[in-house]
Amino acid sequence: GENVEQHPSTLSVQEGDSAVIKCTYSDSASNYFPWYKQELGKRPQLIIDIRSNVGEKKDQRIAVTLNKTAKHFSLHITETQPEDSAVYFCAASIGAAGNKLTFGGGTRVLVKP
Amino acid sequence: DAGVIQSPRHEVTEMGQEVTLRCKPISGHDYLFWYRQTMMRGLELLIYFNNNVPIDDSGMPEDRFSAKMPNASFSTLKIQPSEPRDSAVYFCASSLGGDTQYFGPGTRLTVL
Numbered sequence: 001g002e003n004v005e006q007h008p009s010t011l012s013v014q015e016g017d018s019a020v021i022k023c024t025y026s027d028s029a030s031n032y033f034p035w036y037k038q039e040l041g042k043r044p045q046l047i048i049d050i051r052s053n054v055g056e057k058k059d060q061r062i063a064v065t066l067n068k069t070a071k072h073f074s075l076h077i078t079e080t081q082p083e084d085s086a087v088y089f090c091a092a093s094i095g096a097a098g099n100k101l102t103f104g105g106g107t108r109v110l111v112k113p
Numbered sequence: 114d115a116g117v118i119q120s121p122r123h124e125v126t127e128m129g130q131e132v133t134l135r136c137k138p139i140s141g142h143d144y145l146f147w148y149r150q151t152m153m154r155g156l157e158l159l160i161y162f163n164n165n166v167p168i169d170d171s172g173m174p175e176d177r178f179s180a181k182m183p184n185a186s187f188s189t190l191k192i193q194p195s196e197p198r199d200s201a202v203y204f205c206a207s208s209l210g211g212d213t214q215y216f217g218p219g220t221r222l223t224v225l
Contacts, residue, residue, distance in 0.1 A: 034213070043204060043216040044156070089156060099144055099211035100169060103156040 002027040004092050006104025014112055019077040021107045023090035026071070030092040033066060033073045034101070038087045047088075048075070080111045115139075117217035119205050125223045131193040134220045137186055138207030146214060147180055147190050148204040156204075162188065163211070195224045 003026040013019050023033075034049035050057045050064045050073065057064050061080075066073040077084055087108050091101040118137040126132055138145045146161040160170040165182045173180070177196070182188040192199055202221050206214040 036216075043218050045216070046213055049213065099163075099208070100158060100161060101146075101214065102158070105155045 002030060002092055002094065002102040004090060004102050004104040006090050006107055008107060009105065010108045010110070012110045012112060013080050015080060015082060017080055019075075019080050019084070019109055019111075021075045021088055021090070021109075022072060023074070023092075023104050024070075024072040025092040025102075027092070027094060028068075028071060029094045030071075032093045033064070034091050035062075035064060035075050036089045036091065036103075038089065038106075040086075044089060077109075080109075082111050082113050085109055085111045117205055117207050117215055119203075119217040119220050121220060122218060123221045123223075125225065126195055127225050128196055129194045130224075131191065132195045132199075132222060132224075134190040134203050134205075134222070136188045136190070136205030136217060138188070138205070139209075139215060140186070142207035142209045142215075143185070144208040144211050144214075145182060145188050146206040146208075147188070148206065148216075149201045150204060150219075151201045159190070192222075195222075197224045200224050 006023045031052035035047050036044035037047045038044040048059050048064050050066050061078050063076045087106045089106050090104040093101045120135045143164050147159040150156045159172045160180045162182045180190045200223050202219045204219045205217040208214045
């Protein structure tokens with residue numbers, strides 16, 4: 001089955017700096033890659049996703065890049081703010097749509113004011 | 114829309130007791146997923162349904178766990194008998210056409 005590895009496990013950045021989280025996946029058939037943000041005690045919430053026919057996608061301060069050849073994808077957060085502090089999860093799935101997600105282990109991001 | 118609804122939000126029980134977790138997906142969604150989240154194992158998919166039919170239960174840890182979806186608006190995850198190692202946050206999620214999954218608030222289960 002699919003295996004997703006996520007790095008780093010923790011990330012501390014100064015407010016205003018950029019944060020980058022990287023994930024690798026094992027199954028070349030995976031074609032949907034969402035990113036979820038989970039604040040303490042809350043549910044995971046989708047912040048951005050990318051499909052295999054796209055190499056990069058942006059939404060305001062966040063962007064995701066995908067390299068299918070290398071089987072890795074990354075989340076970039078620019079101009080970080082304290083409210084960006086949370087655990088971020090990447091995921092991958094196989095199929096026409098996003099069913100049966102396999103999640104990475106998560107990255108705890110701390111933005112220091 | 115109220116989003117995915119889960120109950121109870123917190124459950125404390127003693128080892129050996131039966132535990133039933135409940136989920137109401139977003140109206141109109143045809144996929145429903147049950148996840149378990151722990152510090153050690155992260156976020157794990159237990160089982161998912163499509164149009165009320167279980168599609169993949171390979172993540173269900175053992176026979177003590179069972180899940181049902183009797184209709185499009187309700188699903189249960191049952192643990193019988195419960196054990197301390199079952200302590201975790203259990204999330205239900207739903208999606209339309211298997212696309213973006215929307216998570217419920219979760220049930221925090223503590224088995225003493």
